[in-house]
Amino acid sequence: MKIFPFFSFIILTVLPPLFAGGGAVQSACAYSSCTLNASDRDFLLELEKRSFNYFAEQADPETGLVNDRARFDGTLGGGIASSAATGFGLSALCIGASHGWMSRTEAERRAKLTLEFMLEKAPQVHGWFYHFTSLADGERRWNSEVSSIDTALFLTGALTAAGCFADDKDIPALAEKIYARTDFKWMMAGGDLLSMGWYPESGFLSGRWDTHSEQVLLELLAIGAPQYPAPPQMWQKWRRDTVSYSSYTYISANAPLFIHQYPQAWFDLRGMRDSVPPHEDFFANSVAATLAHRDFCVDMGNKFPSYSKDIWGITASDGSDGYHAWGGPPATPDIDGTVVPCAAGGSLMFTPEAALATLKMQREKYGDKIWGPYGFADAFNPKTGWVGPDNIGIDVGMTLLSAENLLTGDIWKWFMSNPEPNKALELTGLKKQE
Numbered sequence: 001m002k003i004f005p006f007f008s009f010i011i012l013t014v015l016p017p018l019f020a021g022g023g024a025v026q027s028a029c030a031y032s033s034c035t036l037n038a039s040d041r042d043f044l045l046e047l048e049k050r051s052f053n054y055f056a057e058q059a060d061p062e063t064g065l066v067n068d069r070a071r072f073d074g075t076l077g078g079g080i081a082s083s084a085a086t087g088f089g090l091s092a093l094c095i096g097a098s099h100g101w102m103s104r105t106e107a108e109r110r111a112k113l114t115l116e117f118m119l120e121k122a123p124q125v126h127g128w129f130y131h132f133t134s135l136a137d138g139e140r141r142w143n144s145e146v147s148s149i150d151t152a153l154f155l156t157g158a159l160t161a162a163g164c165f166a167d168d169k170d171i172p173a174l175a176e177k178i179y180a181r182t183d184f185k186w187m188m189a190g191g192d193l194l195s196m197g198w199y200p201e202s203g204f205l206s207g208r209w210d211t212h213s214e215q216v217l218l219e220l221l222a223i224g225a226p227q228y229p230a231p232p233q234m235w236q237k238w239r240r241d242t243v244s245y246s247s248y249t250y251i252s253a254n255a256p257l258f259i260h261q262y263p264q265a266w267f268d269l270r271g272m273r274d275s276v277p278p279h280e281d282f283f284a285n286s287v288a289a290t291l292a293h294r295d296f297c298v299d300m301g302n303k304f305p306s307y308s309k310d311i312w313g314i315t316a317s318d319g320s321d322g323y324h325a326w327g328g329p330p331a332t333p334d335i336d337g338t339v340v341p342c343a344a345g346g347s348l349m350f351t352p353e354a355a356l357a358t359l360k361m362q363r364e365k366y367g368d369k370i371w372g373p374y375g376f377a378d379a380f381n382p383k384t385g386w387v388g389p390d391n392i393g394i395d396v397g398m399t400l401l402s403a404e405n406l407l408t409g410d411i412w413k414w415f416m417s418n419p420e421p422n423k424a425l426e427l428t429g430l431k432k433q434e
Helices: 038-057 083-099 104-120 148-164 170-181 215-224 232-236 258-266 282-302 341-345 352-369 393-407 410-416 419-428
Strands: 018-020 023-025 069-071 080-082 132-134 197-199 242-245 248-251 317-319 322-324 390-392
Touching: 038 083, 038 352, 038 393, 080 083, 083 104, 083 148, 083 393, 083 410, 104 148, 104 170, 148 170, 148 215, 148 258, 148 410, 215 232, 215 258, 215 419, 232 419, 242 282, 248 282, 258 282, 258 393, 258 410, 282 352, 317 390, 341 352, 341 393, 390 393, 393 410, 410 419
Parallel strands: none
Antiparallel strands: 018 023, 069 390, 080 132, 242 248, 317 322
16 A cells, blocks of 8 residues: 655733633634744644644555554554545645645645545535544444534544635635535434434434534534534534533533533634633633643642643543543543543643643654654653553544644635624624623
């Protein structure tokens, strides 16, 4: 199998504290006005470039699909792609072209190739894509489901490419056709909320996107869709449960930290107030969730001495005994002292000071054991010495996009330049705070 070979930042000051729920939180840097020193910028750029390498090297030259995972040492993945990793890959092409790590011509060519394949050749059901597929031909693998959230993560990448490469008329047109064909009403399966997926053997999954999670991304795409949208009333149907930890109270599910990160990698929700009680500022909410998570890890230092204010962060990742959807607070019972760099990496746009501090310390303390061709290892356990043998595309991608939003805000800019995301915000009543 042949794989693609690899081919005046705005000075960022910490804004005054925001308040989310019951706790004062430090806001993220607004990329127009906060301070990153030269060491911070150099570290972020190196992390971004290595993360970009994953998507440059682990994409198939005929389909544009991206390996779901690849070896930590940079060798090729196993030929299983995911629709979500491919969506992150389209966004990565924009970042690579912007920074000069790939020529704009080459990035546009790859984006067009990927979109053409997904429109014309990739298996789909009512516009929805399978979770895992063959890298070489897009055929379903591992008896995976037609996945609503993984399709959404692909669509955000497609719309990002449409905004970034707007001067190439083919790319926006292809992205629009893929988005327009996605039948969100069908995925509601006769209910008030979207199903988590569909199997050709057994039909729709019983699980619905009914509580705060990465579904914020999916529902906004559904409500703003150009041809088969979900009704705006769906926005009012999901639960907004709260979690309190340390001095923070925020909306969340008992789920990994990534649920706060994925939606806002693309949707610019800074200062956007929810129309539904408790009328949360989603961005400030994610800041609070990240800082509560940091305190949670620090508090586990009595049980796992490797956790501290300098080394923290867990989210869904590989572990020494398989994949875990670990997180907290509250703690999932399987936590074993593993550190997951993309937990902090995906929150760079929310809590730059805290996230940068731990990522730089992780690299300094553990060095090349956890720092490879694609940036950080997916996970490692300082207590046992275990280091994950793979990188996972969506984890690498989340770190890449969050870092870019911190440095430039360009992912937000490219994605939000499309009309549909803004239509979704209007229809759901999400508005800037007065």
